[in-house]
Structures are given as C-alpha cells and as structure tokens.
C-alpha cells in the first residue's frame with residue numbers, strides 16, 4: 001500500500017489528491033461507524049444519535065452498570081470465554097502437534113478434517129451440539145437440571161469445536177518455525193519425550209499459547225450464531241444485545257462499545273510495547289554477539305515503560321475528564337433541553353393551529 | 367569412560383533409496399575418527415544410526431560391545447553435535463551447557479558449578495549468563511561442544527560442526543577440538559566434507575561415496591596409497607591419466623594412455639590385469655621437470671601458466687594427449703623462476719610415486 005502511495009505521489013498532484021481521498025474514505029468506512037457509536041454514548045438523548053446533540057453526559061455508562069440483564073450476560077460471556085480458552089487451547093495444541101506427527105500422505109486428509117469446524121456454519125454447530133448432548137443426556141436418563149442441558153456448559157463445548165481449530169492454526173504456524181533438531185538435541189542429551197516437550201517445545205510455544213488464548217477468548221466473547229442455540233435459558237452479552245436490538249436500544253449499548261474499544265486499545269498498546277521491548281532486547285543481543293556492547297541494559301518492569309505509562313495516563317485522564325465534564329451542569333443542561341423541546345412543541349402546535357385556521361379561511365377566498 | 371563403536375553389515379534404506387550400503391567399520395575407543403565424503407553421501411545418516419535417531423534397515427550398531435538395537439537416543443552413551451548446533455535459544459549459555467544434568471535432576475547449584483568448569487574448558491569463562499543470541503559463531507560452536515561434554519558421553523559425534531564458521535575460525539577450532547579430545551580422552555566421531563579438516567585432526571578416516579565406504583585409513587595412507595579412483599581424486603590434488611593396462615607384473619603395471627605408456631604401482635586390491643580400464647594418478651609435488659630425460663615415465667608438455675604461492679609455485683601444463691591440464695608444484699627457487707609460460711618441457715615421475723587404480727567414479731570438481 002505504501003508503495004502504491006509513493007508511486008501515486010511521484011506521478012501528479014491530482015493523482016495524489018485522489019489517492020488521499022481514497023485513503024480517507026477507506027478509513028472512514030472502516031472506523032466511521034465505531035466513532036459515531038462512540039460519540040452517541042456521551043449524548044444524553046434517549047436514543048443513540050449524534051444529532052441533534054443534547055447534553056454531554058456519562059449517564060449511559062451508569063445505566064450500563066445498572067443494567068442487570070446486560071451485566072448477567074457479560075458475566076456469562078466472560079465465564080464461557082475462560083472455559084473456551086481452557087478447553088480450546090490444549091485441544092488446538094494437541095491437534096497441531098498431531099499434524100506434525102502424522103505421515104506425509106495422511107497429512108492433507110487430517111488437516112481437512114480438523115479444520116472443517118471452521119468451515120461449517122456456526123448455526124449448524126450450535127444445533128448439532130444441542131441435539132448431541134440432548135441425546136447423550138437422554139441416554140443417561142439425566143434430568144433438565146444436569147449439565148447436559150446447562151447453557152453455559154453447552155456453549156463452552158459448542159464454541160470450542162471451532163475455536164480449537166482457530167487455535168490449531170495459530171500453533172501450526174508457530175510449530176512450522178520450530179527447529180526439530182532442538183527436540184532431537186534434548187533427547188540426545190538424555191531427556192525423556194515429556195522433558196523435551198516441557199523444557200524445549202513448550203517455552204518456544206509460549207507466545208503462541210498467549211495469542212491462541214486471546215484469540216479464543218475474543219472469538220468466544222463475540223460469538224452469536226452458535227451461542228444463540230446452545231445457551232438455552234441462560235444469556236450471554238451477545239444474546240442480550242440481540243434481544244435489546246429487537247425491542248429498541250438505548251445509548252448504554254454505545255457506552256458498552258466504548259468500554260470494549262478502550263479495553264481493546266489498551267491491550268493492543270500493551271502488546272505493542274512488549275513487542276518493541278523484545279525487539280530492542282534482540283538488537284542488543286546481536287550487538288553483544290558482535291562485541292559492540294559489553295552487557296545487557298537492565299530491564300524495567302513492563303508497566304514502567306514510558307510509552308505505556310503515557311498511554312495509561314491518557315486513558316485515565318480521558319475517563320476522568322469525561323466523568324467530570326459529564327456530571328457538572330448536566331441537570332441544568334437537561335432542563336434547558338427539555339424547556340427547548342417544550343417550546344419547540346408549543347411552536348409546532350401553534351403553527352399547526354394557524355395552518356388549520358388558514359385552511360378554514362381559504363375556501364371563502366377561493 | 368570411552369567406548370569402541372562398531373558397525374556390522376549396516377544397511378540404511380529410505381524406500382528404494384539406499385543411503386548406506388553394507389557398512390563394516392570398527393572405531394577404537396578414544397580415537398578421533400572421521401567420516402569424509404561429498405555432500406549427500408550418507409554421513410549424517412550414518413551418524414544418526416549411531417546416535418539412535420535412526421535404526422539401520424539391516425545390520426548392527428555396537429557401542430562398547432553392546433548391541434544398540436531398540437535403544438533410544440536418550441539412552442545411548444553418545445552425544446551428538448548437530449550440523450546446525452541446535453542450541454536452545456530460550457536458555458542462557460549455562461542452562462544450555464547443563465541441560466543433560468538438569469534432565470537427570472541435578473540441583474541448580476551443582477549444575478552452575480559444572481557449567482563454570484566447562485566454560486573454563488572451552489575458554490569462555492564468566493559468559494554463562496549470556497543468551498545464545500549474544501554469542502559469536504565460534505563461541506556458539508564451543509558452547510555446543512561443552513553441552514555435549516556435560517552429558518559425559520562415551521562417544522562424541524560431531525556433524526560438520528565447523529562448516530558455518532569462516533576460514534580463520536575454522537582453522538583455530540580444529541586445533542581446539544583436537545586439544546579437547548586429547549584432554550577428555552573419549553571417542554570422537556567427526557563428519558566432514560572438508561578433507562583438510564579430516565586430515566589434520568583424525569587418527570583414522572573413512573572416505574565415503576554414495577553410501578559406500580571406499581577406504582579406511584590414517585591420513586597418510588589415504589594420501590599416499592589410495593585404493594580407488596575416488597579416494598585418489600577426492601583426497602588431495604592429483605593428476606589423472608586414463609588408459610588400459612598393457613602389462614601387469616608384481617608391484618608395477620604399465621598403462622597405455624594418450625600421453626604414452628606409464629608405469630605405476632597398482633592400488634591395493636585393484637587386481638589389475640592386461641586389458642582392464644585403468645587410471646594413473648600422480649601428485650603435483652611428485653611430478654618433476656625432467657630436462658635430463660632420465661626418469662621412468664616421461665611426458666612432453668607446454669607450460670600454460672603459473673601461480674606463485676609464496677614458498678612454492680604451481681605450474682599448469684598442457685601435456686601431449688592429456689584431456690585436462692596437468693598441475694606441478696615446485697619449491698620456489700631460481701630453477702623454478704626460470705620456467706616461463708610457452709616453454710616446451712619434458713615432465714617425469716617415478717613409477718613408485720604413481721598409483722594405478724581400476725577405472726571408476728571420480729570426485730566432482
């Protein structure tokens with residue numbers, strides 16, 4: 001993309017402007033809806049909208065915290081997310097390790113089979129999970145209070161079927177970069193297979209385990225298609241939200257979006273800072289190897305990295321400012337808006353009445 | 367402790383492909399033994415069979431007299447230094463070195479102490495806390511050796527451990543490796559495709575070609591008394607004449623070549639008889655200018671060009687009837703300086719310095 005931009009820049013000013021416009025449109029298309037939604041969270045209007053702007057307020061965040069159904073759904077979503085991580089990450093790892101072990105000829109077949117849950121529509125996975133565990137439950141003569149019919153349990157199981165395949169993809173790409181000679185070296189030095197796995201392969205996979213866990217959690221958190229069937233009488237964040245949309249939403253949903261976006265951004269920032277630290281450490285190692293540097297500089301704790309401190313400060317300050325600005329003068333503003341609305345309505349009534357009178361008068365003039 | 371290693375009728379097949387063909391070899395305890403051969407001839411495969419990553423399709427591997435069949439790499443008294451070293455990148459230097467002790471459950475304090483001793487041995491004292499990435503190529507090399515030695519193997523297997531290093535470092539590491547071997551006194555089995563490495567370090571060398579061992583012997587024997595055309599052309603430099611055997615007697619054969627009839631000592635086991643296709647090899651340093659025309663074998667030639675190498679000259683010649691130029695090495699003196707390109711000369715060599723082998727595959731290049 002940058003190469004494309006450079007090529008355009010080299011050509012002509014007109015092309016440059018066209019390109020800039022295109023890029024702007026592209027980003028507007030990507031992030032416009034999110035930004036708009038974020039803004040609506042701070043508008044005191046009872047329906048999520050940007051205009052007309054009424055009062056800057058944080059009351060929808062408070063409404064969010066007070067929304068029992070939403071909070072219950074959020075809690076379930078987190079529990080299910082953790083459950084899926086606990087189930088899908090080891091399963092995905094096992095699947096990826098297996099792929100490395102099976103013979104050259106069986107590999108494509110094996111791969112297609114284990115990857116297929118990703119290709120099957122989530123709806124189908126949801127229904128089949130429900131039916132399968134119902135049959136199993138019936139086989140054991142289990143009642144409807146048992147875990148065979150428990151929404152959270154079924155959702156964890158159902159989501160894990162395809163999320164473990166995601167995790168497997170993460171592990172496969174990491175494992176492809178593993179030097180199998182390291183495993184052999186460990187064996188050669190007297191390690192058992194288990195020791196070689198624990199001391200050599202597992203540390204190598206650590207970053208992949210972390211990203212698989214994050215991926216699994218996020219995939220579970222945002223899942224709807226499968227969940228809507230398996231959740232039974234319980235609820236998750238997505239099912240609650242879907243229900244709300246059906247009956248009309250208020251801006252507390254926007255507030256939730258803001259919170260989720262903020263958490264995501266913060267998390268991404270932490271990851272980025274950690275990545276840069278690793279890069280710097282690697283560059284330092286390289287210098288030491290070439291004798292340009294005597295020893296490593298001491299590592300600060302991650303949270304004390306200046307970049308991260310700054311980001312956290314900005315977040316906290318932003319939230320604090322919003323809170324402060326949203327609470328002062330809110331009542332006055334609301335009263336003013338109400339007053340304005342009332343006057344608006346009166347005005348409209350008056351115009352209406354005048355028009356009526358005019359209409360009644362009109363036929364005589366004709 | 368050190369052990370003898372023996373391969374008995376070892377065959378290794380990958381499907382239809384034969385990577386090792388009927389290998390029979392005995393490596394004495396405490397010996398520095400090298401497998402020398404071009405890339406792809408099966409050296410690594412053979413080493414993997416000794417270290418236990420590979421079971422031979424046929425035959426037996428014995429270490430210290432014990433049959434190793436069914437014994438995994440983690441149970442054999444061998445340690446392997448991999449072609450690409452395979453140091454653990456996420457462990458520090460000292461953790462790498464003492465990995466073998468860690469898996470045996472030795473405590474951290476004792477491991478640290480042993481690591482320091484080994485770091486001393488490989489001349490890297492005080493570097494234990496570095497990461498592997500912080501070492502130079504030569505240092506990594508030495509850490510790999512220390513890591514293998516920490517396992518206290520009876521046999522150390524080295525798979526081209528110096529191939530990634532630059533020339534200077536490689537030459538220094540050769541001496542160091544040989545030193546370490548003398549100090550620890552265990553059997554070293556060393557793999558290389560670099561004949562210089564094999565000749566300078568080894569007590570004995572097996573020359574391999576396409577899964578077959580062509581000849582086993584010390585460096586001197588391989589150089590002076592090659593048994594096959596491959597060994598003659600692979601070990602050191604050699605001038606080659608192709609021909610057919612005219613007359614064969616005890617201790618000498620006459621081979622009819624395009625450069626004339628040449629007399630040479632027959633290679634051991636070659637069993638040359640009249641009419642056989644044969645090669646005659648003569649080393650560049652055994653080839654002489656024979657102005658007096660008094661040597662047993664004489665060849666007419668033109669001097670093509672010459673290269674000065676300090677203490678000696680390399681002279682390249684177009685011999686009458688020879689396909690490729692001949693090479694002659696001579697000490698740098700006044701007589702040598704007088705030899706100019708374009709001169710017509712007579713070359714000569716003694717029959718006992720030339721070797722006649724059965725015609726056969728040659729080393730590439």
Ligand SMILES: Nc1ncnc2c1ncn2[C@@H]1O[C@H](COP(=O)(O)OP(=O)(O)OP(=O)(O)O)[C@@H](O)[C@H]1O
Pocket residue numbers: 380383385403404405406407408409410411412559
């Ligand atoms: N697992 C395997 N499956 C099939 N063929 C193999 C396998 N391992 C090795 N070979 C073949 O066996 C032959 C010998 O390989 P090997 O690695 O032993 O060569 P080498 O002498 O060590 O070469 P180099 O000097 O390049 O390391 C090669 O032709 C190689 O392709």
Ligand SMILES: [Mg+2]
Pocket residue numbers: 409410411449525
């Ligand atoms: Mg090899």
